Amino acid sequence: MTIKIYGVPISTCTARATACLYEKGVDFELVLINFFGGEHKQPAFLSKNPFGQIPALEDGDLTLFESRAITAYVAEKFKEPGTDLIRHNNLKEAALVKVWIQVESQSFDPAITPIVLEYVLAPMKGKTADQAVIDANLVKLEKVLDVYESRLSSTKYLAGDFYSLADLHHYPYTHYFMTTPWASLVNDRPHVKAWWEDISSRPSYKKMAEAIASG
């Protein structure tokens, strides 16, 4: 049975889920939700995710939501063949993947999300971006990227010298962020820049970017 993802390609969280499916080469069907029409707040979708947020995944009789739970499920179910995104055969490496997945979720995401929402999403909704919000979060993001620069000077990827789900989780917001005037925050840090160029050259990233571009 084909896995279904309910969402829209331009959604960062939908993109995080689909990028993982692309990375593992898993076929799936994208079921489009009328996001700007509020379909995700209607009962049919709320039965899949009671919080009314995209994406949701259906795999047979299993329904999941939260993009990082969806990627973790996909990475576990399809851990072989191909790149093992969770290092399931190595307890220590698997633990470091978990650490950097949390760093993305707890430190990187809270800083980069408001910037992208203000700069990219506010104009799409006919609103003016709030520069004060952007500025405050640029300061936070710089501090996070300083830690990344140090980390990536000793390991090629965040969790170690191996690409993992922790890296993949950075795809969607960084993709949008690199279209803003503040891409220099990434490009001025040589190890962060090299890391971003590496992971954004992967086929899974390119497929995600194409899907976003197609709207």
Place this chain on the structure above:
Amino acid sequence: MTIKIYGVPISTCTARATACLYEKGVDFELVLINFFGGEHKQPAFLSKNPFGQIPALEDGDLTLFESRAITAYVAEKFKEPGTDLIRHNNLKEAALVKVWIQVESQSFDPAITPIVLEYVLAPMKGKTADQAVIDANLVKLEKVLDVYESRLSSTKYLAGDFYSLADLHHYPYTHYFMTTPWASLVNDRPHVKAWWEDISSRPSYKKMAEAIASG
């Protein structure tokens, strides 16, 4: 070799990590950090966690940070014997644990944390609690708890009819929240109340609460 946790008992994130160790019956040594003296911002601790946040875990030559990564590591390393907190033998149940771990992290925590920080921590630092912050987050928390009430009317615990890491992750902030004037948000929702009474009666919760009380 004994696992070391660097932190302080009254810290919510330290408490989340130690609660998991209590739950699995794993001996550990709590290495006290002079939190109010800023020891976690000094080089010795930054070498364990470059973000300068407690707790950190050391297990032999492995150093981890981020409380939810620490619990996931402990739950994986010690999945047997005792309660399997991650349902490692059941892909679907394991996926639902991941979903509700994300819900705690992405929806519950961002609402309850500012309330607890303002009501409990601000006075400890000689500051006045910001009631506007508390009020805004009480509204958010109510919405989250409405979803929990619905969920817990069909399953005994968040991920299903089994206690899991998703439930345990709620211990520390809810522990503090129940000391605030707004504990009725939990107590007025019968299924949330029953769930909280159930999980807060577990020995792991009681040990955590005793450690917090001992300061």
